[in-house]
Amino acid sequence: MSEYVRYVIELKDAICKLFSEALGLDSNYLQQMQCMEARKLVGHYYPACPQPNMAMGTPKHSDPYFLTILSQNNIDGLQVLHQNHWIDVPPAEGALTAIIGDMLQLIANDSLKSAEHRVLARRNGPRLSTACFFYPNSRNKDRAYGPIKDLLSDNDPALYRETTHVEYLKCFKANGNCGLDTLPLFRK
Ligand SMILES: O=C(O)CCC(=O)C(=O)O
Numbered sequence: 001m002s003e004y005v006r007y008v009i010e011l012k013d014a015i016c017k018l019f020s021e022a023l024g025l026d027s028n029y030l031q032q033m034q035c036m037e038a039r040k041l042v043g044h045y046y047p048a049c050p051q052p053n054m055a056m057g058t059p060k061h062s063d064p065y066f067l068t069i070l071s072q073n074n075i076d077g078l079q080v081l082h083q084n085h086w087i088d089v090p091p092a093e094g095a096l097t098a099i100i101g102d103m104l105q106l107i108a109n110d111s112l113k114s115a116e117h118r119v120l121a122r123r124n125g126p127r128l129s130t131a132c133f134f135y136p137n138s139r140n141k142d143r144a145y146g147p148i149k150d151l152l153s154d155n156d157p158a159l160y161r162e163t164t165h166v167e168y169l170k171c172f173k174a175n176g177n178c179g180l181d182t183l184p185l186f187r188k
């Protein structure tokens with residue numbers, strides 16, 4: 001395992017603890033759900049674009065995983081949708097970006113929100129990024145994940161139905177790749 005991945009896993013574990021506590025749960029709660037034990041590392045290469053107004057680096061989407069940890073080189077272009085406005089997420093020397101995925105929003109019953117993001121094409125480049133996606137490993141591929149029961153009450157009913165990550169990904173491939181949001185399809 002590369003040194004980079006080892007550090008990214010350490011960061012993921014720390015973020016899981018912080019999110020568990022932020023949700024008012026025991027700090028090991030997310031860890032014990034075993035929902036982020038597999039990872040996929042994806043590299044992106046965005047060449048310099050002579051006509052950036054006529055192109056898009058990566059179109060708007062949210063990630064169909066639990067958590068993404070992203071590194072980017074010194075070329076900007078990443079944006080996150082916040083209150084209907086696109087906000088730049090400029091690269092910062094030595095910094096990684098954590099992106100909440102759809103599945104984490106689903107189990108947090110909307111207490112955590114997955115981030116809609118995109119990458120603009122740029123005249124300068126190339127832009128390089130590495131995304132590490134976290135999701136359940138093969139031992140848990142048939143395990144159904146739904147809103148965490150300890151977060152639910154009469155006032156906070158489950159907003160989503162349970163799903164396996166495999167089913168969610170299948171749905172994302174059928175819908176998300178055509179620009180449609182996947183998460184609303186799992187709302188009760
Ligand atoms: O290239 C980037 O900075 C983001 C890539 C991305 O959003 C993804 O791989 O899901």
Ligand SMILES: [Fe+2]
Nearest residue numbers: 061062063117
């Ligand atoms: Fe993404």
